[in-house]
Amino acid sequence: MNPCPCGYAGDSSGKCRCTPDQIRRYQEKLSGPLLDRIDLFVTVAALPAETLLKLDNAKAETSAQVSSRVSAALQVQYRRQSCRNSILTAQSLDAICQLTDQNRQLLATAATRFGLSARACHRVMKVARTIADLSGNEKVESENLMEALGFRDGLVNQPSAFS
Numbered sequence: 001m002n003p004c005p006c007g008y009a010g011d012s013s014g015k016c017r018c019t020p021d022q023i024r025r026y027q028e029k030l031s032g033p034l035l036d037r038i039d040l041f042v043t044v045a046a047l048p049a050e051t052l053l054k055l056d057n058a059k060a061e062t063s064a065q066v067s068s069r070v071s072a073a074l075q076v077q078y079r080r081q082s083c084r085n086s087i088l089t090a091q092s093l094d095a096i097c098q099l100t101d102q103n104r105q106l107l108a109t110a111a112t113r114f115g116l117s118a119r120a121c122h123r124v125m126k127v128a129r130t131i132a133d134l135s136g137n138e139k140v141e142s143e144n145l146m147e148a149l150g151f152r153d154g155l156v157n158q159p160s161a162f163s
C-alpha cells in the first residue's frame with residue numbers, strides 16, 4: 001500500500017502535496033483488525049533507476065542461500081513445537097518465545113507507545129521468534145525483538161499514528 005494517495009509521502013523528493021487529513025482518510029481504508037493480521041510492514045523508499053542498476057548483486061545472499069536458511073529455520077520450528085511459528089497460539093507463544101523480563105518490558109513499552117493491540121503484540125512475538133530461528137538463536141534476543149518491532153514501523157512512521 002502507498003503511504004498516501006499520491007504515493008510520495010515521506011519521500012525525500014518532496015513531491016507529496018497530500019494534506020494530513022487526506023493521508024489519514026487514505027490510511028483508514030484499511031481497518032485496524034485487518035492491519036492486525038499483517039505480519040510485516042516494510043517502508044521502501046523509491047530508488048532512482050540509475051541506483052537500482054548499480055546495485056551490487058554479488059554481495060547479496062543468493063536465492064539458494066536464503067532458501068536453505070529458511071529450510072533450516074523451519075526444521076528448528078518443527079523439532080521444537082511440531083508446527084510453524086506462524087500458527088502458534090497465544091498460549092504457547094509465551095513458553096516458546098521465553099522473553100526475558102527486559103524484553104517483555106520492551107514489548108510492553110512499544111505496545112503502549114504505538115498502540116499495538118494484543119493481537120499485534122503476538123504477531124511481533126512470532127516474527128521475533130522467526131528472526132531468532134533464521135539467525136540460529138536458541139532464545140529470542142532483544143535485537144530479534146527490536147527487528148520484529150521494526151517491521152511494524154510502516155504503521156509507526158505514518159503521520160496518523162501520532163494524530
Ligand SMILES: [Zn+2]
Nearest residue numbers: 004006016018
Ligand atoms: Zn501524497
